[in-house]
Amino acid sequence: MAATLLKNPRHFFVIALALTLILEGCTSRPQKQQSQAAQTKNAEPGWISLFDGKTLDGWEVTQFGTQGPVQVSEGSIVLGMGDGCSGITWQDSFPRMNYEVKLEAKKVTGNDFFCGMTFPVGDSFCSFIAGGWGGPVVGLSCIDGLDASENETRTLKKFDHNTWYNIHLKVSQTKIEVLIDDEQLVDFSYKGRKLSIRPEVDLSRPFGICSWTTTASLRNIYLKQ
Numbered sequence: 001m002a003a004t005l006l007k008n009p010r011h012f013f014v015i016a017l018a019l020t021l022i023l024e025g026c027t028s029r030p031q032k033q034q035s036q037a038a039q040t041k042n043a044e045p046g047w048i049s050l051f052d053g054k055t056l057d058g059w060e061v062t063q064f065g066t067q068g069p070v071q072v073s074e075g076s077i078v079l080g081m082g083d084g085c086s087g088i089t090w091q092d093s094f095p096r097m098n099y100e101v102k103l104e105a106k107k108v109t110g111n112d113f114f115c116g117m118t119f120p121v122g123d124s125f126c127s128f129i130a131g132g133w134g135g136p137v138v139g140l141s142c143i144d145g146l147d148a149s150e151n152e153t154r155t156l157k158k159f160d161h162n163t164w165y166n167i168h169l170k171v172s173q174t175k176i177e178v179l180i181d182d183e184q185l186v187d188f189s190y191k192g193r194k195l196s197i198r199p200e201v202d203l204s205r206p207f208g209i210c211s212w213t214t215t216a217s218l219r220n221i222y223l224k225q
Helices: 001-007 007-041 199-204
Strands: 059-061 068-073 074-078 083-089 099-109 114-122 124-132 135-139 165-171 175-180 182-188 206-213 215-223
Touching: 001 007, 074 083, 074 124, 074 206, 083 175, 083 199, 099 114, 114 165, 114 199, 124 165, 135 182, 199 206, 206 215
Parallel strands: none
Antiparallel strands: 059 083, 068 074, 074 215, 083 206, 099 165, 099 215, 114 124, 114 206, 124 135, 165 175, 175 182
8 A cells, every 4th residue: 555655645645635635524514513512502491582592572762762873783782872761672472470680781972771670570670870970879660659779779989991791680570689790789579669761761561671872782682581
C-alpha cells in the first residue's frame, strides 16, 4: 500500500483529502449537538414562550394614541418613547388565575416606568409598575383606588439605563407577588381588597406591557400556568 502511494502521489492526495473531510465531519457534528443541548437546557420546563425573538406574532401594538414606534430589533421588542403609553397587548387566550410571567426589561431613554405590566386577577385587573413617578417607584396600581405611589405595595428602587432586569410575576388565589432579579418587592394578599387599573392602560387588557414617556426594551417573555 505504501509503495503504491509513493508511486502515485495523486492517489495519496485524494486519500488525504478524504480523511480530512471525514475528520471535519466528526468534529462538526458534536458541536452542533452541543449547541442544541444548550438551547434545550436554557428552556425551563412548564414555561411557554410568548415572544419568538423575531416578530410580534401573538401581540398587537396597543393603540393608545400617544404611543411611540414599536418594533422588534436584535431579539428584543423596543417600545419607543411616546407622549404617554407605548406598549403591546397579547391577543391570544390568557389565564385569569394561578399563573406566572417572567420577562426581561430595560430602560433605554427617559425617566419613567419602563415596565407597566397589566394582568388579570380573576375577574379583575391590576398593573405592576417598575420605575414610575420619575424613575424609582415600584408597586401595584391600583389597590382600593390608590396608585402604586400611594398604596402599601409602594417601594423605591434605583433602575439604571441600559440594564436588563428580570421581572417575575406570580398570581395565585390569595396573593400577587413580584420579584426583580430574585428580590421580592411585592407580596400582597388581596382578599377583601379592590383591584383595578388606571384608565390609561385599559387597552392593555387582558395582558399587556407598556412604558410611559420612556423607550424600553423587552425580551424573554414566558408564561407558566
